[in-house]
Amino acid sequence: xxxxVYDAALQIRKKLLSAASAILELxxxxxxxxxxxxxxxxxTKKITIQEVIDKMNVREIVAAGARNENPKGYxxxxxxxxxxxxxxxxxxxxxxxxxxVAAHDIGRVINRKLLExxxxxxxxxxxxxxxxxxRIMDEYTGKVLTTNLHSYKMPTVMDYPEIEVITVGESDNMxxxxxxxxxxxxxxxxxxxxxxxxxxxxxxxxxxxxxITPDKILNEIYKL
Amino acid sequence: xxxKNKKKGLSRRDxxxxxGTGVAGSYIILSDINEAKSTSSSEKETLKTFSxxxxxxxxxxxxxxxxxMVEPNTTLAELLRDELKLTxxxxxxxxxxxxxxxxxxxxxxxYSCQMLAxxxxxxxxxxIEGLLKGEELHPxxxxxxxxxxMQCGFCTPGQIMSAYALLLNNPQPNKQEIxxxxxxxxxxxxxxxxxxxxxxxxxxxxNK
Amino acid sequence: xxxxQYINPTSIKEASNLMISFGExxxxxxxxxxxxxxxxxxxxxxxxxxxxxxxGGLNSITHNKTSGIRIGSLTTxxxxxxxxxxxxEYKILHEAANEIASPQLRNIGTLGGNLCQSPRCWYYREDxxxxxxxxxxxxxxxxxxxxxxxVGGGPCYIVxxxxxxxxxxxxxxxxxxxxxxxxxxxxxxxxxxxxxENSSQETILKPGEIIKEILVAPPGQNTRSxxxxxxERGAWDFASVSVGLVLEIVAAKSIIEGxxxxxxxxxxxxxxxxxxxxxxxxxxxxxxxxxxxxxxxxDSETLSExxxxxxxxxxxxxxxxxxxx
Ligand SMILES: Cc1cc2nc3c(=O)[nH]c(=O)nc-3n(C[C@H](O)[C@H](O)[C@H](O)COP(=O)(O)OP(=O)(O)OC[C@H]3O[C@@H](n4cnc5c(N)ncnc54)[C@H](O)[C@@H]3O)c2cc1C
Ligand code: SF4
Ligand code: FES
Ligand code: FES
Numbered sequence: 094x095x096x097x098v099y100d101a102a103l104q105i106r107k108k109l110l111s112a113a114s115a116i117l118e119l120x121x122x123x124x125x126x127x128x129x130x131x132x133x134x135x136x137t138k139k140i141t142i143q144e145v146i147d148k149m150n151v152r153e154i155v156a157a158g159a160r161n162e163n164p165k166g167y168x169x170x171x172x173x174x175x176x177x178x179x180x181x182x183x184x185x186x187x188x189x190x191x192x193x194v195a196a197h198d199i200g201r202v203i204n205r206k207l208l209e210x211x212x213x214x215x216x217x218x219x220x221x222x223x224x225x226x227x228r229i230m231d232e233y234t235g236k237v238l239t240t241n242l243h244s245y246k247m248p249t250v251m252d253y254p255e256i257e258v259i260t261v262g263e264s265d266n267m268x269x270x271x272x273x274x275x276x277x278x279x280x281x282x283x284x285x286x287x288x289x290x291x292x293x294x295x296x297x298x299x300x301x302x303x304x305i306t307p308d309k310i311l312n313e314i315y316k317l
Numbered sequence: 318x319x320x321k322n323k324k325k326g327l328s329r330r331d332x333x334x335x336x337g338t339g340v341a342g343s344y345i346i347l348s349d350i351n352e353a354k355s356t357s358s359s360e361k362e363t364l365k366t367f368s369x370x371x372x373x374x375x376x377x378x379x380x381x382x383x384x385x386m387v388e389p390n391t392t393l394a395e396l397l398r399d400e401l402k403l404t405x406x407x408x409x410x411x412x413x414x415x416x417x418x419x420x421x422x423x424x425x426x427x428y429s430c431q432m433l434a435x436x437x438x439x440x441x442x443x444x445i446e447g448l449l450k451g452e453e454l455h456p457x458x459x460x461x462x463x464x465x466x467m468q469c470g471f472c473t474p475g476q477i478m479s480a481y482a483l484l485l486n487n488p489q490p491n492k493q494e495i496x497x498x499x500x501x502x503x504x505x506x507x508x509x510x511x512x513x514x515x516x517x518x519x520x521x522x523x524n525k
Numbered sequence: 526x527x528x529x530q531y532i533n534p535t536s537i538k539e540a541s542n543l544m545i546s547f548g549e550x551x552x553x554x555x556x557x558x559x560x561x562x563x564x565x566x567x568x569x570x571x572x573x574x575x576x577x578x579x580x581g582g583l584n585s586i587t588h589n590k591t592s593g594i595r596i597g598s599l600t601t602x603x604x605x606x607x608x609x610x611x612x613x614e615y616k617i618l619h620e621a622a623n624e625i626a627s628p629q630l631r632n633i634g635t636l637g638g639n640l641c642q643s644p645r646c647w648y649y650r651e652d653x654x655x656x657x658x659x660x661x662x663x664x665x666x667x668x669x670x671x672x673x674x675x676v677g678g679g680p681c682y683i684v685x686x687x688x689x690x691x692x693x694x695x696x697x698x699x700x701x702x703x704x705x706x707x708x709x710x711x712x713x714x715x716x717x718x719x720x721x722e723n724s725s726q727e728t729i730l731k732p733g734e735i736i737k738e739i740l741v742a743p744p745g746q747n748t749r750s751x752x753x754x755x756x757e758r759g760a761w762d763f764a765s766v767s768v769g770l771v772l773e774i775v776a777a778k779s780i781i782e783g784x785x786x787x788x789x790x791x792x793x794x795x796x797x798x799x800x801x802x803x804x805x806x807x808x809x810x811x812x813x814x815x816x817x818x819x820x821x822x823x824d825s826e827t828l829s830e831x832x833x834x835x836x837x838x839x840x841x842x843x844x845x846x847x848x849x850x
Binding site: 370372388389390392411412413416419422425426427428431432433435436479482483496497498500501502 | 526527528529530531556557558561562564565574576578603626627628629630632633759760761
Binding site: 253 | 409410412414415464465468497499500502503504505506507508509510511512
């Protein structure tokens with residue numbers, strides 16, 4: 094979305110500059126736009142955006158922006174690797190995720206705080222996919238039995254592990270106008286695999302169906 | 318804002334009828350007493366003292382006193398949202414399973430969807446709207462903004478009300494107490510790490 | 526939700542009379558945290574809701590050195606969780622209360638309602654006309670049953686969902702029941718029935734009978750207790766299996782006597798007399814505890830998806846015994 098907003102903002106700036114060039118009687122290419130003011134660069138001729146809008150006699154300037162197409166002949170992938178540290182209680186089947194380290198190539202970081210929140214959310218949804226959430230269906234009637242927020246188990250604040258976020262990769266203007274790739278969805282993808290591999294590493298159990306609930310672990314351990 | 322709500326409420330008599338009086342609105346439906354198997358006159362007396370469907374309740378919401386005539390099958394959340402237009406209280410699951418509708422009742426966090434409006438009779442309710450002082454945000458609201466304690470924001474009013482109840486009853490909670498206090502609020506976006514940070518920061522600021 | 530009459534008796538006698546008067550159309554209502562969901566989903570269709578909360582004197586906890594504690598049935602779970610004497614003398618009750626639902630539900634839900642709540646079987650809670658709802662079939666028996674019972678089932682295979690009931694059973698608590706003919710006191714063990722005795726109701730309570738108070742005897746000098754609840758989610762989840770333990774222990778070497786109660790395994794809070802006998806004199810080490818556990822729930826009948834509960838209950842019991850040592 095950010096590239097689309099950026100694109101729309103560029104179009105609006107263009108409209109403002111074009112109007113200012115008419116008002117100031119200067120060529121558009123000679124105008125300098127800075128902090129809400131358009132000038133000739135030496136400040137002998139200048140006009141604020143508010144004044145331009147007033148002169149244009151409009152209430153708002155609208156533009157529709159879009160993210161650019163992927164450039165031809167250039168692959169854009171969002172790479173990521175995650176590591177899970179888990180504890181498996183072999184007496185109860187409980188898997189506790191102690192820590193997730195997530196390293197993703199997200200391109201340019203625009204706002205680190207929002208970015209980390211996206212990482213957390215994605216990882217938690219991946220963790221929940223790995224260990225908790227399950228749509229259980231009655232096979233004779235086809236009716237879903239977990240139709241509410243209690244029997245369909247989403248994680249609570251008690252369920253999140255320590256999460257370490259590492260951003261790799263750099264701003265790349267071939268990717269998009271702002272040089273960012275994105276996170277959120279990409280952060281969900283590796284989590285379940287990392288957790289399942291960590292369970293294998295800890296116990297030798299290859300769990301092949303999600304969610305890896307305690308009953309499944311106990312069924313494996315006790316050959317039930 | 319509250320005054321506006323009050324006026325609006327007065328003109329809306331379709332769903333819930335508000336009465337300005339404090340007089341009990343109980344009346345007897347004779348068929349119900351006749352329906353009752355018992356016939357002894359003393360029991361009929363007992364039954365007579367109980368009202369039929371709609372009943373009057375008095376309730377304080379965000380410091381304002383109201384009285385309403387409510388139907389028994391109205392939840393507190395419905396009263397707050399539909400009648401008082403306090404739509405900051407979110408109804409998500411309507412079954413006490415998510416926390417979106419959390420409000421305070423006599424200083425304790427409750428799910429307003431999972432209790433009857435009639436059970437709020439005589440009680441003091443605080444909703445997310447009650448945390449604002451004019452346009453000024455409560456330190457908890459500020460902390461949620463600063464720490465980015467949300468993504469989509471739909472669970473946020475409920476999260477903040479739970480945190481408010483937690484800090485009211487325990488101004489300096491440790492991490493474990495925060496987790497326990499916030500454990501009745503689901504965040505589908507899973508902004509949990511920042512939610513916890515927000516509560517920690519608000520506690521620090523409020524204790525200064 | 527259909528509309529209903531909300532009736533507010535101010536004495537337990539009035540409440541009881543009203544129930545009898547209105548017969549099947551009446552439902553007792555305490556915090557409503559369970560009843561309201563069932564009303565919203567039309568699983569309960571009562572038209573007279575008898576609110577117990579206006580009845581005075583039933584929402585407190587009283588302590589007495591010789592007779593123990595007395596908890597009014599309208600006491601909220603939060604009140605029980607934060608009571609300091611319960612915390613220090615009846616750890617099992619404190620821990621069970623803290624494990625129930627969420628802070629918001631504990632603030633409203635009462636002890637009486639907790640003991641009398643309806644089962645969580647997903648077929649029962651969804652629109653399946655199963656045995657417990659008067660139909661002819663148990664859909665869980667051959668259906669999805671990972672949370673169903675491993676012992677005491679048939680023709681219905683629910684587990685009783687109450688955490689407090691398990692803790693109170695391990696404590697041998699007594700229940701004071703009010704009815705129009707007067708009060709009677711029964712061991713909590715006798716409050717619950719198996720589906721083979723009655724498949725449409727979980728307790729023995731008859732119309733007009735109301736749980737008034739719960740009594741728990743004072744703990745002995747060497748009493749130690751605990752409640753371990755195993756749930757899939759970190760908080761706000763019903764027990765897959767839970768274990769309540771009350772042990773008399775001498776010098777951390779052996780158990781004088783003890784009682785274990787189990788949740789999540791049977792249609793009622795469960796206890797196993799043979800196992801409880803084995804606890805007397807049991808040495809507190811892993812080998813002898815494991816050996817004692819061998820025969821626990823030997824009469825179980827597991828369903829297609831719940832066999833995991835057997836190792837789980839044994840392992841949790843072993844862990845809680847050794848933790849108390
Ligand atoms: C999302 C969710 C999660 C939950 N998690 C748990 C959990 O983890 N553990 C757990 O144990 N419970 C759990 N509960 C169940 C339950 O709602 C609470 O435990 C609560 O304590 C019930 O009390 P109440 O006063 O709200 O009961 P109500 O809903 O008022 O009543 C429940 C039943 O008990 C009967 N009743 C009430 N009081 C009496 C009385 N004094 N005498 C006779 N009958 C009476 C009512 O008629 C009704 O049938 C959960 C509920 C929800 C909605
Ligand atoms: S276990 Fe009981 S409640 Fe569940 S489907 Fe079977 S009969 Fe119904
Ligand atoms: S809306 Fe009330 S708890 Fe979900
Ligand atoms: S912020 Fe989206 S649900 Fe919590």
